[in-house]
Every structure is written in structure tokens, then in C-alpha cells.
Amino acid sequence: MLPRLRTPLVAVGSVLLVAALAVVPGAVAVAATPSPTPTSDDAPHYEIATDITFAPFEFQDTSGEFVGIDMDLLAAIAEHEGFTYTLRPLGFNAAIQAVQANQVDGMTAGMTITDEREKVFDFSDPYFESGIQMAVAESNDTVTSYEDLAGQSVAVKTGTEGAAFAESIEDEYGFTTVTFDDSASMYDEVRTGNSVAVFDDYPVLAYGITQGNGLKTVTPKEVGGSYGFAVNQGQNPELLADFNEGLAALRADGTYDQILERYLGEQAAPEDTSFFSLLVTTMPVLLGGLKLTVILTIASLAIAIVLGLIFGFFRVSHSQVLRGIGVAYVDVFRGTPLLVQAFFIYFGIPAVLDITISAIAAGIITLGLNAGAYMAEIIRGGIESVDKGQMEAARSLGLSYKTSMRRVVLPQAVRTMTPSFINQFVITLKDTSILSVIGIAELTQTGKIIIARNLESFNMWLIVGAMYFVIIMLLTKLSNRLEKRIAR
Ligand code: ASN
Numbered sequence: 043m044l045p046r047l048r049t050p051l052v053a054v055g056s057v058l059l060v061a062a063l064a065v066v067p068g069a070v071a072v073a074a075t076p077s078p079t080p081t082s083d084d085a086p087h088y089e090i091a092t093d094i095t096f097a098p099f100e101f102q103d104t105s106g107e108f109v110g111i112d113m114d115l116l117a118a119i120a121e122h123e124g125f126t127y128t129l130r131p132l133g134f135n136a137a138i139q140a141v142q143a144n145q146v147d148g149m150t151a152g153m154t155i156t157d158e159r160e161k162v163f164d165f166s167d168p169y170f171e172s173g174i175q176m177a178v179a180e181s182n183d184t185v186t187s188y189e190d191l192a193g194q195s196v197a198v199k200t201g202t203e204g205a206a207f208a209e210s211i212e213d214e215y216g217f218t219t220v221t222f223d224d225s226a227s228m229y230d231e232v233r234t235g236n237s238v239a240v241f242d243d244y245p246v247l248a249y250g251i252t253q254g255n256g257l258k259t260v261t262p263k264e265v266g267g268s269y270g271f272a273v274n275q276g277q278n279p280e281l282l283a284d285f286n287e288g289l290a291a292l293r294a295d296g297t298y299d300q301i302l303e304r305y306l307g308e309q310a311a312p313e314d315t316s317f318f319s320l321l322v323t324t325m326p327v328l329l330g331g332l333k334l335t336v337i338l339t340i341a342s343l344a345i346a347i348v349l350g351l352i353f354g355f356f357r358v359s360h361s362q363v364l365r366g367i368g369v370a371y372v373d374v375f376r377g378t379p380l381l382v383q384a385f386f387i388y389f390g391i392p393a394v395l396d397i398t399i400s401a402i403a404a405g406i407i408t409l410g411l412n413a414g415a416y417m418a419e420i421i422r423g424g425i426e427s428v429d430k431g432q433m434e435a436a437r438s439l440g441l442s443y444k445t446s447m448r449r450v451v452l453p454q455a456v457r458t459m460t461p462s463f464i465n466q467f468v469i470t471l472k473d474t475s476i477l478s479v480i481g482i483a484e485l486t487q488t489g490k491i492i493i494a495r496n497l498e499s500f501n502m503w504l505i506v507g508a509m510y511f512v513i514i515m516l517l518t519k520l521s522n523r524l525e526k527r528i529a530r
Contacts, residue, residue, distance in 0.1 A: 087127065090128070091131075091141060096134070101495050112151065122287075123285075136479065136481055143392045143393035152246070155270040163272040172269055173265055175259055178238060178257065179256060187260075190238075196220070204241040229256070244259075324492050338405055338474045342413055346413035350421055371414075405474075421459060432451055432454065468517070471513070471514060
């Protein structure tokens, strides 16, 4: 085998992995809002998913903590019933999938109890009566009824009641729907004029309008269902029972009314959204996201290096079987989008195998497998780039195949591989942003959650983009130095 090259690279891989995993517990705390302190060591602990923004039911405040009616109710119920939980702000549609895949124990996300959903979820007693309403941009004077939507597009949020309602009247009024994963993007779509209206839950629209989201309502609300806490059907009956019991107690002692009053009564003044004020207030939370981005990059690159070495050498092996395995691995992971791989590993596999994988672990595995395929190609390409005459010359001098590879071919190959390695490093760092889809609070997801609260897309994406740029520039400078050393 090729001990010289393999050993240092594997060592780099393992050191990176160990270092990353050592800091991951801290990172998980960044990803999830910590639960109330356990009442006793054996208090049951649950993972609860929620939407990333559905103010006043769930939204992040300026200190990065998730607050809102759902959040406060859950915290009060947990305290009353003596259980603890970790919150997973995944987005509504991802939360639904996570509950169904048993990746989380339950969800609270202003989730409407519907007949359809009752076929797959068990719901708590209803805790809030809602309904759907249409909203248009403040400046829009042309759309005043559903009839005015003819020929236009309308924004909705994936998998929600609002989307179901819009789709049910879409043909009748002749409009088309455009789907988004979170309310903030949906409102942006309407503000920019790409869609003329949005259908969302009325209390959420009403709250957003008082916070200056640039929309207004022009039609009455539709009668709608009530919100309930949900678990996967037949799973976690104790959690559901605790929720119901706690809810009843909070209604009886007045806490429930206080929580509603807190968010539906007099509202807090909207936050200061000048660029510098945004920069200062959001930086601590964004830095937490950046830290997780770096950890994800390092851990997945460590896996990728090991996989790349194994499959890269398979690709240049004399054995047809090994070459076949190498080709299959590279083809599968290069031939499918990273996003699909992330969904498959985080939602697909656990649902079928009845196992739970944390989002961070699923994220690292996905990125590691994906980058590993590219690494394998870099290693194969590097080895093949060395002129065949080099190997022949070494062999004719009496060196064995292994020694020729180690002493003659690989040192030259590594030199050609280094720029591609650095390139892959940068690509993997940027690819971590795709993991926001499974709710990992890395830098992009952190930005999304903040925008969900303050609706400052332009300034916030500018800040997030600049943070990626700075970190990538720093890392590239560092890698270039390393490259020069290797060249020497
Ligand atoms: N009320 C919405 C639904 O149940 C939930 C949401 O948009 N977060 O579909």
C-alpha cells in the first residue's frame, strides 16, 4: 500500500474529525434553544420541532432566543409536567417530515388540526382558534378581492393550511401559487411585487402588519381550524398526555391568558433596523452560526479525506471490482444533488430503519460522503496526471510497484492535487449552507431566522455574505501558504 502519503492524510483526517467532534456538543447548543433545567435526572427529555418563524407563535428575539405563544406555552407546560426538551426550529414543512420520520418527538408550530393530518398525527386538545386570510402589499390598490387575483401569482408556504386553502380556490379564481419554505420569504415575494398576494394564518398576518411587514389585509378571514400540538401517530402518548394536562392547568390558573396577552396585547416597538444597529445586534448570534459552519466543514472534510483516499485508490486499482466500487460511489454522490442527499439521510433513512440521527450527524455524514466523491476524483486525477513514463522508469530501475508509486508517482501527484484540495475545501464550506434545509443553525440558517424576525433581507444577506467571504478569504490565504510548503 502507500503508507507515506496515506498515513499523513489519514492522520490529518482523523485529527480534524476528533477536533470537530470535540466541539460539536457546544455546537448543538447553538443549534437548539436550550430547554428548561431538568427537574430531576430521570425527567423525560424530548426533541420538539417548530417553524423558524411564525410570529407571534414562534420567532427569535434579538437575543437569539425563541419566544412566542407556542414557545411560552411549551415552556410552561414542560415546567408544570416536569419534562425537558430541546427545541428544533426546522421550518414548518421540515418539522412535519421530522415528526413523521420519528427524528423528533413532537411539534408545536401553530399547526392547524385538519382531518387529513389527523390520519398521520395525534393532536393535543386545541389551544388556539385560527383561520386563513389573504394579504397584499401596502401599496397595492388593485387587488381588493379574490376575483382580482386572476392571471396573477400568489405566495404560499409549503405544506401549510394557507397553501391548501389557496390551492382549493386557485382554479376558481384563475391564479397560480408559488411556494416558499418560510413566511419571511413569502412576504418578501409580495413586497417585491413578484406575487400580488399571500395566504397565511390571520393572527400571523395581523401581528406582522403591526410590526411593519409592508402588507395589508383587504378581505375578511376565512373560518379555519384550531392549532394543536402534534406527535407522530401512536408515538409518544405520554408527551401528548402531559401536554394536554399541562394546557388544562395553565388555562385554569390564568397562565394561558397571560401568555396570549403577552403577544396579542400591546406590541413591542419594531427593532432598530439601521445597518449598523443590525450588525451589532445580530453579530453574536451570527458568530454562533459561523462557528457551526466551520465545525461542519472540518468534520465533513475529515470524513471526505478518508473516503477520498480509499475510493481514489480504488479508482486507479488493478482490480476491476475495486474500480467498479470506486466508480459507483463517485457516480452516486456526484450524480445526485446535495440537497436530495441531505433529505434522504436525515428524513428518508431514519423513517425506514426506525432510527434517529441528529441533524448535525446527518449533516456531517451527507457532506462527508458528498465531498468524499470529489476527493476521490481529485486523488485519481492527481495520480493519473503523472506521466506513465515515470512509473515505467522507476520500475525499470528495479523498484517495486508500491515503492515506485510512493517515491516517484505520489510526490508529483500531490503537487497537482493540492490546488484542487483547497478548492474542495472552499466548496464544502459553502455547501454547509445547504444543510439549513434540515434545520441546522449554521450561518445561512441563522441569517434566515433573523430575517424571519426583522424582514431585513438586503442588509442581513449582505452581512451573512460578507462573513462567508471573510472566512473563506482567510482560509484560502492559509491554504495557499500550506500549498507553497508542500511544493517545496
Ligand atoms: N397554521 C399553519 C398550518 O398548520 C402552520 C404554519 O404555517 N406554521 O398549516
